[in-house]
Amino acid sequence: MKREDIVKPENLVYRRTPVLTDNVMHYCPGCGHGLIHRLIAEVIEEMGIQDNTLAVAPVGCSVLAYNYFDVDCVEAAHGRAPALATAMKRLRPDQFVFSYQGDGDLAAIGTAETIHACNRGENIVMIFVNNGIYGMTGGQMAPTTLEGMKTATSPYGRDIELMGNPLKITELVAQLPGTYYVTRQAVYTPALVRKCKKAIRTAFENQKLNKGVSFIEVVSNCNSGWKLTPVKSNEWLEQNMLPKYPLGDIKVPEK
Amino acid sequence: MKELKLMKGNEAIAEGAIRCGVDGYFGYPITPQSEVLEHLMAEKPYEKTGMVVLQAESEVASINMVYGGAALGKKVMTSSSSPGVSLMQEGISYMAGAELPGLVVNVVRGGPGLGTIQPSQADYFQTVKGGGHGDYRLITLAPAFVQEMYDFVELAFELSFKYRNPAMILSDGVIGQVMEKVEVDDYKPRWTNEYIRENFPWAMTGKTPDRPHVIVTSLQLEAAKQEAVNLRLQAKYKVIEENEVRYEKTMCDDAEYLIVAYGSSARISQKAIELAREQGIKVGLLRPITLWPFPSKAINEMSKNLKGILSVEMSAGQMVEDVRLAVGDNVPVEHFGRFGGIIPSPSEVVEAIKEKIMK
Numbered sequence: 305m306k307r308e309d310i311v312k313p314e315n316l317v318y319r320r321t322p323v324l325t326d327n328v329m330h331y332c333p334g335c336g337h338g339l340i341h342r343l344i345a346e347v348i349e350e351m352g353i354q355d356n357t358l359a360v361a362p363v364g365c366s367v368l369a370y371n372y373f374d375v376d377c378v379e380a381a382h383g384r385a386p387a388l389a390t391a392m393k394r395l396r397p398d399q400f401v402f403s404y405q406g407d408g409d410l411a412a413i414g415t416a417e418t419i420h421a422c423n424r425g426e427n428i429v430m431i432f433v434n435n436g437i438y439g440m441t442g443g444q445m446a447p448t449t450l451e452g453m454k455t456a457t458s459p460y461g462r463d464i465e466l467m468g469n470p471l472k473i474t475e476l477v478a479q480l481p482g483t484y485y486v487t488r489q490a491v492y493t494p495a496l497v498r499k500c501k502k503a504i505r506t507a508f509e510n511q512k513l514n515k516g517v518s519f520i521e522v523v524s525n526c527n528s529g530w531k532l533t534p535v536k537s538n539e540w541l542e543q544n545m546l547p548k549y550p551l552g553d554i555k556v557p558e559k
Numbered sequence: 560m561k562e563l564k565l566m567k568g569n570e571a572i573a574e575g576a577i578r579c580g581v582d583g584y585f586g587y588p589i590t591p592q593s594e595v596l597e598h599l600m601a602e603k604p605y606e607k608t609g610m611v612v613l614q615a616e617s618e619v620a621s622i623n624m625v626y627g628g629a630a631l632g633k634k635v636m637t638s639s640s641s642p643g644v645s646l647m648q649e650g651i652s653y654m655a656g657a658e659l660p661g662l663v664v665n666v667v668r669g670g671p672g673l674g675t676i677q678p679s680q681a682d683y684f685q686t687v688k689g690g691g692h693g694d695y696r697l698i699t700l701a702p703a704f705v706q707e708m709y710d711f712v713e714l715a716f717e718l719s720f721k722y723r724n725p726a727m728i729l730s731d732g733v734i735g736q737v738m739e740k741v742e743v744d745d746y747k748p749r750w751t752n753e754y755i756r757e758n759f760p761w762a763m764t765g766k767t768p769d770r771p772h773v774i775v776t777s778l779q780l781e782a783a784k785q786e787a788v789n790l791r792l793q794a795k796y797k798v799i800e801e802n803e804v805r806y807e808k809t810m811c812d813d814a815e816y817l818i819v820a821y822g823s824s825a826r827i828s829q830k831a832i833e834l835a836r837e838q839g840i841k842v843g844l845l846r847p848i849t850l851w852p853f854p855s856k857a858i859n860e861m862s863k864n865l866k867g868i869l870s871v872e873m874s875a876g877q878m879v880e881d882v883r884l885a886v887g888d889n890v891p892v893e894h895f896g897r898f899g900g901i902i903p904s905p906s907e908v909v910e911a912i913k914e915k916i917m918k
Binding site: 325354355356357358360361367368370371373374375376377378379380381384387388389390391392394395396398399416417419420 | 582583585611613615616617619620621623624625626627628630631633635649650653657752763764765766767768772773774775776777778
């Protein structure tokens with residue numbers, strides 16, 4: 305059997321979605337960002353909305369997300385993505401608008417924008433990638449850093465008395481009347497990847513209903529910042545992050 | 560059809576925005592400019608032109624909503640007063656870096672800090688010298704009449720879109736609060752999404768197969784590329800400096816002395832030059848309408864035939880530096896100002912002419 309006999313459209317089982325560009329991703333090997341990008345891009349492709357999706361990139365590791373999503377993108381100032389997305393959706397209600405932020409961006413410097421966009425019930429999708437650390441700036445303590453967790457700015461471990469508590473912002477926004485769908489997902493096993501994609505699809509479908517924010521937290525890893533191998537970091541995530549940030553839907557629309 | 564209305568300066572900003580087809584206003588209350596948002600909410604422009612009006616959670620959010628809207632090629636604006644505009648500097652710098660149009664109105668009050676709610680012109684440096692980080696410029700219009708508050712909204716957007724650069728209307732608590740008659744236009748329709756797509760290829764209008772995706776960003780990680788961005792910006796600023804200087808001269812033909820003043824200080828100085836001329840002092844007034852680009856050439860030209868120049872400002876002396884840069888050693892330049900919310904009287908200005916430049 306020759307190569308040409310195998311490479312046929314009917315034999316295709318997987319391909320890269322055209323909603324991701326050809327640019328080589330800058331993410332560390334083993335990082336969850338690439339996967340999460342792919343899932344969003346696949347959902348956009350499957351829904352046929354590439355022509356009318358507007359993306360807001362954050363400041364943080366995913367600051368260059370606009371180089372990877374083949375949709376019109378804007379790069380926000382640190383923490384301000386929900387403010388941009390608010391105006392974008394209100395000015396172009398015919399477009400699908402999503403923001404993509406990390407924990408420092410969404411839950412520290414941008415807390416006010418996050419809370420108020422969620423409370424107003426902006427009709428947007430907010431993707432929140434939580435790996436408990438500032439990856440891009442070199443592994444400093446984040447609002448979601450776990451108690452006792454060592455980072456560049458908590459070198460002896462996060463001391464609650466000294467540094468305050470990890471912030472469970474997803475549970476917090478779920479309390480607000482403006483959020484329609486709030487869920488926490490992960491992407492470190494194939495089964496979880498499929499589940500996460502389903503949640504992203506639900507979030508984008510919700511935007512057709514004009515019912516408010518669909519908020520997806522993805523608990524992810526940072527093998528460089530955590531100073532672990534990719535495999536070890538996924539084990540660490542399961543053993544340490546998930547007890548604090550348990551997976552599953554937090555707020556689902558009433559049927 | 561033109562129509563005459565009696566309104567506050569702040570209301571004129573709002574009315575100008577609705578009638579010239581602005582797409583969105585995002586703001587946060589602060590004295591002495593809250594009437595802008597109040598008037599917009601009362602007028603329901605979303606029913607008249609489809610304009611979006613939103614009270615944001617902060618000035619930080621307001622300017623970033625403007626940044627988001629501007630990235631779509633929409634005519635979007637915010638307004639605030641000094642402490643609020645300080646909070647907006649980050650967003651203004653991002654917009655300048657990403658080369659986005661947009662309008663910020665500053666109805667200046669006395670500072671520093673929480674300062675006072677009374678009028679001031681002490682945000683001149685912040686506006687024309689930077690304010691935010693990086694090498695950038697803001698096209699700055701300084702209205703002296705309520706009519707100009709109305710007119711300059713449309714003018715600001717015209718210049719802002721022409722050069723893909725944010726613009727500022729630098730007003731103050733006097734012009735914001737005073738009521739004057741204003742000639743208003745009919746409601747102009749907002750730009751359609753199709754118009755924006757055809758005319759602004761840099762705007763996010765939804766990627767279609769016929770073009771690459773649009774990226775709006777102020778980030779260039781490679782130094783050489785960021786230098787190229789800066790060189791492009793500087794070249795643009797030079798074109799603006801050559802083409803967009805605006806100013807007004809009053810009683811300058813036979814003047815031996817000159818007052819340079821903008822905004823409400825120009826109104827006070829207008830009266831002051833009348834009083835001075837009654838006393839036989841030949842003094843004229845040059846009112847910069849654009850503060851950046853500054854009318855340096857015009858002031859330099861005039862200075863050759865003058866005995867002295869007085870910069871009248873409601874600040875401790877900010878614009879006076881640009882006047883001095885404009886005239887060099889041609890003629891002495893002095894500053895007169897009251898500040899912290901105090902408005903000088905015309906007779907104080909006349910005394911200052913005598914004391915500071917006629918000695």
